[in-house]
Amino acid sequence: MAIRSDALTAKLSHLYPLSADEEEVLQNAFSRVEDFARDRDIVREGTKPTQCSLLLDGFVFRYKVLPDGKRQILSFQVPGDVFDTQTYLLDTMDHTVAALTPCRIAILRHDVMREITERFPRITRALWKETLVEAAILREWLTSAGRRSAFQRIAHLICEVFVRQRAVGRTRGLEMDWPITQVEIGDALGLTHVHINRTLQELRRDGLIRLGGGTLEVLDWRGLMKGGQFDPSYLQLVHVDLP
Amino acid sequence: MAIRSDALTAKLSHLYPLSADEEEVLQNAFSRVEDFARDRDIVREGTKPTQCSLLLDGFVFRYKVLPDGKRQILSFQVPGDVFDTQTYLLDTMDHTVAALTPCRIAILRHDVMREITERFPRITRALWKETLVEAAILREWLTSAGRRSAFQRIAHLICEVFVRQRAVGRTRGLEMDWPITQVEIGDALGLTHVHINRTLQELRRDGLIRLGGGTLEVLDWRGLMKGGQFDPSYLQLVHVDLP
DNA sequence: CGGGGCGTTGACTGAGATCAATTATGGTGG
DNA sequence: CCACCATAATTGATCTCAGTCAACGCCCCG
The missing domain is CATH 1.10.10.10 (Winged helix-like DNA-binding domain superfamily/Winged helix DNA-binding domain)
Structure with a gap:
């Protein structure tokens, strides 16, 4: 299935430009599109998802709820973000992902993910880089919260x-x-x-x-x-x- | 050069077990060993390193210093941690890495890193997974600082x-x-x-x-x-x- | 034996939390 | 079109956890 996400294309152009062929491969990797209403959980803490996602439209956020009921929001995702890449390599979700606004998401199954990452090292690098930027954003948020x-x-x-x-x-x-x-x-x-x-x-x-x-x-x-x-x-x- | 890091072996056994061959490849990838004294900067914010590191012994930490002089420590690394994998894919360091104690580090050059990640998808996955766990730790730190x-x-x-x-x-x-x-x-x-x-x-x-x-x-x-x-x-x- | 980290203590201050209403605002059904 | 309701924003009064400032003690190492 071909997803045409202008946001993904735009982001890759800044982050890790792919060739036309590679981008074709990536955009063809998504198997279907799902819509979520505001405040709906998309992936829940403690579950073991079998797919990653690309945000096509809307806002998504991650959060944890503590034993005493307090909530910490961990990130916001904007269109073009490939999120939950971590579910491909980590066993269990350590936090929940939810829709901040009504949003549309494209699904990338783990088995497709594996195939692509084994055959296309440059696409792998682009996805890995995205997770590294996420970590950089987290460091900045930590700095904000701390100091x-x-x-x-x-x-x-x-x-x-x-x-x-x-x-x-x-x-x-x-x-x-x-x-x-x-x-x-x-x-x-x-x-x-x-x-x-x-x-x-x-x-x-x-x-x-x-x-x-x-x-x-x-x-x-x-x-x-x-x-x-x-x-x-x-x-x-x-x-x-x-x- | 063969590094024999029991800590790395131990950690991989928990995180992403490699075959004996793969682990051999990884441990042979390190080109040399360096020692740092306590409080010495290892990689400085704003620089563009050409190598990643494995912590053999001692403690290392990451930090940012804000314009007003405040400092935020972003993580501690323990022996067996392959850190600064991010320098392989991100251009410029967004923070500084320094020695918390006298410590010993094995160097993994980016060109070797590239070769390995192109030839051994399972080693790539192990390293990628390590960066994903780092992000999970950051989320937990953010939660602590915030809530x-x-x-x-x-x-x-x-x-x-x-x-x-x-x-x-x-x-x-x-x-x-x-x-x-x-x-x-x-x-x-x-x-x-x-x-x-x-x-x-x-x-x-x-x-x-x-x-x-x-x-x-x-x-x-x-x-x-x-x-x-x-x-x-x-x-x-x-x-x-x-x- | 002296000096510089590091840890400890006390008195006081303050940024942000808590508690408790009150006032928009936007979507919905009649 | 409007009344209604829930959600979000706003305000005021008061409280508290942690910050600030300033000593002082301890201990290790040269």
Whole structure:
């Protein structure tokens, strides 16, 4: 089955350009498409999936729930992200993946994955690289949670999501979709939604962003980067031009 | 050059068992051995290394320093860890790697790495899996920094380091080397060394650990796991028997 | 034996949490 | 088109865990 994902093509062009043939192989590897409604779990902690996924449209996020009921969000995925590559090599899911918005996903079965990774070392490298960038993002999130103030964490997160969406053509100038609620921002950054609310007001007061109606507009990119100590190089998206 | 690393052999036996031939190939891939003194940087942020490393002996850690001088420690590596695999696929280091103790490292050049990963898909998978486990550890650290109390974070870290050392035969019963200072624990967990000190005293008071002279003894493994919400499955070390 | 890490302690402060309402907002059915 | 309801955002008052600042002690090593 041929999936034509402009987002995947766009991302590979930045991350690890494949030849036309290789990209053909990759896009033909997906066996079907599935839709999920907002808040629906896609892969649950403790299960042993037999497939990986490519996000075609919408937002997806990963999270853990602790014994005491607290939740930590571990990442957001944007269109073009091949996620759950880890399920191919790790036995059991250590976290849950869920739909942040209604979304569409293309399925890549593990047996197909194995065939491709044995025959196409360059595709393997592209997928491996994607998991390494995920780790780099995790390091940045850890740094935020450990050592950055609430203001810095939010600014940094906004910068990251903006650059990643921009890389796959999902921004309109300085504006992008922002379907992430304040509770979710809090669970991602290790803060409460009350404090997120107050800090977002600071960001607005400082003229850095405009936010509302599911849309976020960056009003001062330099200021936002500075405020969040953001340096995009960890995302490895070499040719994304920024404001 | 043949490196004989019992730690690597031990770890592979848990993580991704290789055939005798494959392990031979891997251990022969290392081109030389280097020693580093405590606190010496091994790979610096912003550089473009041309080699990966295997930790033979000692402790290594990764960290970032923020513009305001704060430090976040991102991981600890124990003997048997093949680290900086990421340098093979990512362009520039997004963080620094340094020696926590005097340590010995075996070097794996990128060109050798490329040759091996093109010829031996199972070795590739073992190395890829190692990077995926690193990401799982990062998710757990992020969860600690975001949603766990100081007491829980420390207990969780001790459990993790204990299990990982045990997997490579570096524990003596319930005792292990613990060369990590309180400042370093603080920088790893997003806390101050003062608060680490007070919380360690709580752990001792609760009869969970004995700590001193570079050695940590677990006095109550169940209690420590419970106190840290620790579940070892994310480490993917299937056959490590625990207390 | 002295100096520099490292660990420990006390007094005080503060960023962010908690608790508890109240006010938008957007989707839905009548 | 509007009333209704659930979800999300906002606000205020108060509390707390951890940070900050500043000593001081300990111990190892040269």
